[in-house]
Amino acid sequence: MNWKKWTVILVGTLFMIGNLYLIYKKDSEIKRMSYVDTWTTVKKQNLVESQTDEGLITPVEEEYIYYEEKTGNFEAFLVKEGDQVEENTPILELSSVDIDTAISQKELEISRLEDDIAALEDNIDSLDDLLGDIESSITEENESSNTIMANSLEIEIYEKELQVSRLEAELEKQETVLASMDESISSLTIDSKIAGIVKEIRHDLNNPIVTITSNNLQVEATLTEKEISTFEEGMKVVITSGLQKDKLEGTISSISTLPKNEPKEKKETQYSYIIELDEQPSSNIPLGSNVNLKIITNEINDALTVSTKSIQEKGAKSYVYVMMANGTIERRQIETGLQLNHVKEIKANAEEGEKFVLKANTLKNKTKFYTSLEPKKLKKKDFKEMGKRKALKTALKGFVS
Structure with missing residues (x-):
């Protein structure tokens, strides 16, 4: 064996002899220390609770196509059950016998929408004028009441503007339908509004006569x-x-x-x-x-976690025994959170990497602790990396402690 191997053996032997002497010595301080057999480390983990x-x-949706006689006489289905259809695919064909009536009805509906929009816009203009008068007449004496009236008017104006927006959208839709009627005066079709599969066709013309399920x-x-x-x-x-x-x-x-x-x-x-x-x-x-x-x-995500075996419960409070860097055990109250299996979240009073006692012969706050020497874990490369001076210094420090 070379001197490096002898050094490792010698340090390990001296360390064990020193420990045995301290343990069995009468009135030894070791007897008043805590022997920590196992411990656990605080880690960051993602905790996921599921069911x-x-x-x-x-x-996601189904489209129901209805047939109304006033829009034209039914001629034919242009699709069959199970067909894949795209948006705006023709589904039904209607004859143009009553197309003029349908166009007239659509024009009346468009005219009504235009009148409703005009009336609302006139109303909004009047409310805007009234709001301007109120805001210009606000003084220190009437500020509170006039501010309330102004806020109320602003809300009413906003609601009426929303109504105008909805009516304009409906008007645009009806004008599009009317334009389609005009373009196909000899034949009227009803198209699908979604892409999907034709689920059902009612050949008895009972509504809804066609059902389309979306893709x-x-x-x-x-x-x-x-x-x-x-x-x-x-x-x-x-x-x-x-x-x-x-x-x-x-x-x-x-x-x-x-x-x-x-x-x-x-x-x-x-x-x-x-x-x-x-x-x-x-x-x-x-x-x-x-x-x-x-x-x-x-x-x-990134929750601080530890084994539940390291946590002691006393009433509504939770405690752990922390292995401090100065060689003592600290009893510490912690705040816990989510528990999954044998792991529990620590919400306060802990840091990643801290070591908590799992098993010890005795646990008492502020007492010193020691752990077992495991020679098998002493590796030649560790001493080599440390260097002779640092290895010797570390060994002596252990004996003095």
Whole structure:
């Protein structure tokens, strides 16, 4: 053996002999120290609390096409069940027998919308004038009452401007329909408003005579009255399916407060909730297929965590024993948070990297502690990296301590 190996053996042997002497010496200080057998380290982790469920793939929306005799006589369906259609695909063809009547009705409707918009705009102008008079006449004596009146007028003006915006949007829509009627005076068609699949056609002409389901998918699931308080809109959801290789991600977009079925006494009422997908699936998933859900009910990123075995509870308070750098144990009260399995979040009074006692022969605040020497963990390269001077200094420091 060379001198390096002998140095390692000698330091280890002296250290063990010194420890044995201190332990068995009468009135030894070691007997008044805490022997720490095992400990744990405070770490940063992402804590995710979740709940599993099952759901069904459903379309985001369905379009219902209605047939009204006053718009023209029915001629033919231009699609069949199962057809894939795009937005503005012709669905129905109507004859032009009553097209003139339909155009007249549409023109009357447009005229009514224009009159309503004009009346509202006149009303807004009057309110603006009144608001200007009030604002110009505000003095210290009437400031409070005039300010209230001015605020009230501003709210009323805003509401009427919203009404004008809605009516203008409806007017634009009706003018578009009228232009379409004029362009196809000999033949009138009803087009789809969404891209999707023709789900149902009613050849008996009972409304809705055509149902189209959209290509965009969502997930619909059910929860009980006990679960409804634990779910919130905006919660993240991970969706898996045997028909989709990759996991899908989504968000709970709505939770219905109306019962899914007729409520019955002594039976749990069920409610439905909708999950909006962040991205549509890359492969086709049939409508109505089953999927597995993982709802993220609580998520904490970069939480300080520690093993629950290191925490002692006393009433509503939590304590840990910290192995301090000066060789003593400190009893410290901490604030805890979320617990997952055998790990618990520490919300206050702890730092990453601190070591908490898991098992010791005795625990007392401000007492010194020692741990077992593990020669197997003494490696030649560690001493080499430290250098002879530092290795010797460290060993002597241990003996003196």
